[in-house]
Amino acid sequence: MDGVTDAAGTPGTTAGAIVRRVIRAGLRPDPWKRGPVLVALALLLGLTLLLHASVPNRIGNLGSLVETFLPWLGLCVPVLLTGALWRRSAAAAVALLLPVTVWLHLFGGLLGDRSRPGGDLTVASHNVGAANPDPAGTARALAAGGADVLALEELTAQDRGTYEKGLAKAYPHHVVLGTVGLWSRLPLSDTRPVDLRTDVGPLARTKPADATTAGNRALRATVATDHGPLAVYVAHLGSARVNPRSGFWTDSRDRNARALGEAVAAEPNEHVVLLGDLNGTLDDRAFDGLTTRLRSVQDTAGDGFGFTWPASYPVARIDHILVRGVEPRSARVLPSTGSDHLPVAAAVDW
Template sequence: MTQVDTAETGQGRPADTRLPGMGTGVPAAGTDGTWRARIRRAIRIASRPGPWKRGLLLAAPALLLGLFLLLHAKIPNRIGGLGSLVETFLPWFGLFIPVLLAGALWRRSASAVVALLLPVMVWLNLFGGLLGDKSHPGSDLTVVSHNVSADNPDPAGTARDLAASDADVLALLELTEQARVTYEKELAKAYPYHTVQGTVGLWSKLPLSDTRTVDVAMQGMVGRLADALPAEDKTATPRALRTTVATDQGPLAVYVAHLGSVRVNPKGGFSTNQRDAGERALGKAIAAEQNERVVLLGDLNGTMDDRAFADITAQLHSAQDAAGDGFGFTWPAKFPVARIDQILVRGVEPESSRVLPATGSDHLPVAAGISW
C-alpha cells in the first residue's frame, strides 16, 4: 500500500508552520501576559529604594544612640537625678548596638550600618579599655573589700572564704554587732590586727595605727532633707574609717567607706542626696590626707562613671580600670549589673584587679594587688 501525503492530494489541512503571533494578527496565548509581568517587575525594581535609602528609620536611632553616649555628661541631674542614673548603667546601653545591627542587616541598609559606626566608636572609646586583661603578675600587697551584708545567713563561711583569698588587708562593710563577733573569731588567726568603727572594719596582717572615723553618714544632711531620710539612715553609727597600715615600703593610708544607699521612686526619681553628701565629705578627707600613698576600699553605692564621684575620682584612680579584666560588676551577686564596690588608689600602682567568688552576701568581693 502506498502512503499519500495529504498536503499534495488536498485532503486534510497542512501543519501551520508560522511563528506564534505572526500572520494571523492574534497573539499566542499567555505571551502578552508574560511581557506585562516583566514590565511590571522592571518598574518595581527601578522604583525600589537602594541600600542607602533603605532603613532610614534604623539609621536615625543609631545616630541618636551615638549622640546619647557621646553627650551623656550633658544629661541634667536636676531632673530626678537622671544623669547619675544613666551613668550608673552606661555600659549596658551598648546592647542596643547589636539589636540595631541585626535590623540593618535584615533591611540590607547601608545607611543604617554606617550610622552605627558612631555609637560603636563612642562605646569603644568609653569602655573598650575594659575588655582586655590588663593584670600583671606579682604585687607588694593584696587588698580585698567586701560588703558582707547585714542579712548574710553564713558570716562564718564568708569569713573563711575571704581568709582563703590570702589578702594582706581585708575591709568588711555592713557589719552587724552579732556578725562582728563571728568575723573577729574566724579571722583572728590569719589577721592579728583589726579595727571596727560602727558598721565598717579592717582586718590586717600588718600593724595598724592612727585609726579614726570619717563622718560620711550625715554630712550636709540638715533640715527637711535630713527629716526626709528613712529612719535607718538617720543613725549616727560610723560608716567610714581611716587607718595607717605599716608596710615594708612605708606607711599606707587606708580608707574604708560605705556611702549612703540610693533609691529609685516615681516621685523623686534617682535619689542620691545622702550618698552624694557622703562622697563630698570623703573627698575632703582624702584631699586633706598627708600620706601620698592612699587606698580607698568600700561600697560607694555608685560607679566611677557617675559624675557625682568627681571629688574622689579627681584624686584617686580605679584599680579595675588600670589592671582589671572586664567590667568587674559586683552587684547584685546573682546577676551583677554594676560595679558599686570599689578599690581606688593614689601613689601606688595596681598590678591586678579581680572579682572574687560569691559568698553569702548580695555583693561580690573585690580584690586588687598593688605595688610601690
C-alpha cells in the first residue's frame, strides 16, 4: 500500500510526503529569518549615515572620504532592496527603513528648489582650470553671466592677461594675487592676501610671509555696496588625493581650511562672502571651522545638490559660496566652460 487510511476511510498522508514537507520548510525559512547578511548590510549603511562623524580618520582618512561622497551612499538602498525582494526577506526590507530615514533627514531638504526671488547682489566663483584650452571663451562666458562680483581660482601666469582683457569691460575693478583673483562692478579696497599656511616646517617659520607671490591661493577684499562694506574672501585650498598607499590624502587642504576658518573668525565685518574651490564637500569634518561660522548658499537657496566637479559628470560640490550677515535668495550652477569645474553663482541681499 502507498498510503494509510484513517478511521473514516479518508486517505492519510504518507510518511514520505511528511518528510518532504519538513525538508521544504527547512530549506525555506520564515521571511523574517531570511537574508541575515542583507539585514546586517542595511543596518551598517544606516549607522554609517547616522554616525558618519564618528567614522575615524586614523586609517587612510576614511572618515573624510566617507563624508566627501556621503549622499551617494543612498544608492546602496535600491541595491539592497533588490536583494531583499529576491530573497523575499521581510527583515531586510524593514532594516532598510533605517538608512532611508537617515538619508532623507540629511539630504531630503536638498531635493527641491529652495530659491526665492530677489537679491541685491549677484556673486559668482569659478576654478577656471590651469589646463583650460579656451581661457578667452571662458572669460566671455563669465562676463556674460551678469555677476556683480566674480572670483576666479587657478589662474596661471600665461592666462592671467587673457582673463584681464576679457573681463575688463564688464568689471572695472579687479585684483589678482597669485593664482586667485576678484573682479567687481563695484569699488574694491583693503585688498590683501590671506595666509593659508601653505608652507610648513622650519623654512616657513624663518622666512617672512609674502603671499603676493605666484604661490598665493587666497585673498580678502572689501566691496563697496549700497548697503555698506562687504568682506569678500577668495580661496583655493590644497588638493585632495586618493592614494592606494596613504588612502585619502588631504593634509594641505585641511591645514588650509583651518587657517581660512581662523581668518573668517577674526573678520570684523559682519557681512562676509567666501568664494572658492575648497577641494571638498561641506559634509567633510575638515570644514567645521567654516561651516560653524558661514552658511552655504546652495543648502539655503539652491536647487538640488549643485554638484560642480568634474564638469563632464559632476559627482561632488567642491566649489562653494558661503555667507554670513547676508541672506541667500538663489543659488545655481552655471554652464560648463573649458574648465574641469563648473562655475557657481548666487544672489544675496541684506
